[in-house]
Amino acid sequence: MKRFDRQGGDTITTPDNVYLFPKMLDHYQIQLTRMLESEQYGEAKNLLRFLLQCRGEDERHYEEWRSLLTWLDMAFPGSDSEGAVLPGGQDDEGVSEESFREQLLNPPEQDEAYIKQVLYIMEHHPMIDQQILALERAAYIHSPEIDQVMVEWLTSGKAIHPVVQFKALQCLRKREISGQLSLDRMGERVELDIESTPLALDDFPRPVIRILERVEAVTEADDPTLPHFAKELWKESLQFLYGTTSYQWMLREDEETVDSYAAALHLTLLLTVYGSANDDDVREAYGITEPLRFRYEQACRTLRQVAAMQQSTEDDHQP
Numbered sequence: 001m002k003r004f005d006r007q008g009g010d011t012i013t014t015p016d017n018v019y020l021f022p023k024m025l026d027h028y029q030i031q032l033t034r035m036l037e038s039e040q041y042g043e044a045k046n047l048l049r050f051l052l053q054c055r056g057e058d059e060r061h062y063e064e065w066r067s068l069l070t071w072l073d074m075a076f077p078g079s080d081s082e083g084a085v086l087p088g089g090q091d092d093e094g095v096s097e098e099s100f101r102e103q104l105l106n107p108p109e110q111d112e113a114y115i116k117q118v119l120y121i122m123e124h125h126p127m128i129d130q131q132i133l134a135l136e137r138a139a140y141i142h143s144p145e146i147d148q149v150m151v152e153w154l155t156s157g158k159a160i161h162p163v164v165q166f167k168a169l170q171c172l173r174k175r176e177i178s179g180q181l182s183l184d185r186m187g188e189r190v191e192l193d194i195e196s197t198p199l200a201l202d203d204f205p206r207p208v209i210r211i212l213e214r215v216e217a218v219t220e221a222d223d224p225t226l227p228h229f230a231k232e233l234w235k236e237s238l239q240f241l242y243g244t245t246s247y248q249w250m251l252r253e254d255e256e257t258v259d260s261y262a263a264a265l266h267l268t269l270l271l272t273v274y275g276s277a278n279d280d281d282v283r284e285a286y287g288i289t290e291p292l293r294f295r296y297e298q299a300c301r302t303l304r305q306v307a308a309m310q311q312s313t314e315d316d317h318q319p
Helices: 022-038 040-051 059-075 097-105 112-124 128-138 147-152 162-174 207-220 224-242 245-250 254-273 279-285 289-317
Strands: 002-005 012-015 180-185 189-193
Touching: 002 128, 022 112, 022 128, 022 224, 040 059, 040 112, 059 147, 112 128, 112 147, 112 162, 147 162, 147 180, 162 180, 207 224, 207 245, 207 254, 224 245, 224 254, 254 279, 254 289
Parallel strands: none
Antiparallel strands: 002 012, 180 189
């Protein structure tokens, strides 16, 4: 069995000689690009090792992955989870990936030019990955003016990508800012408490986690890679939907709501990964009876909307 361990706890266990569907390969390529742009070198190296274990791909892909992995091992020898080498060559086994990442995002010199550059990219860069990277840097900026600028930007009424909004809320929470903000998200006006913003998947309310766990349990037997994709798709979806009416609906404690959203997530997952899905089989797997049909179809429409926006974002990201 092969195991792909991502920093932060995500794990795929796959049989030997695993083959990737084309959509899976595209997804991993995009993830790899994002990891490199946001300086997540440990995650990038682990993903490259996983891809090199896969079979059936074009040989040029393997050559590119091997070359990139070799370069990352030489340039960032301390960005793996087993230990870290600080810039300058000093060994420190106690330095985690998160600490190493913080060193990259938090330069010792934070002059006015640096702060203005981070804020400009945050507000104006056409690529959302660069905006997100700027927000990650902004979390470590010491100047208090950052908070006011970010709040005014978020509440200005300007068109801001939902994921960028969510990352900005996380940034404000990391900066220990509290209070309520009124934002336009996914066509709705929502009121959000900054201090309640989840910083990780485990921070979301239990009903939201149960939806994912339900899908992981159902999909694992069919394809051992699907739980990983379900987790990634759910995390991305939550970044879009956080605070909206659909998100509030997920927080209901009843099993019917969990089943309806889990089935919708499963269907969206199959369409995303394989390009097709059997709706009847999915509904049967989650016990979606006729009385639940309307709620299930509402959840499907919501996740299809998110998937379409995500695909549009990924298309814009590719050169």
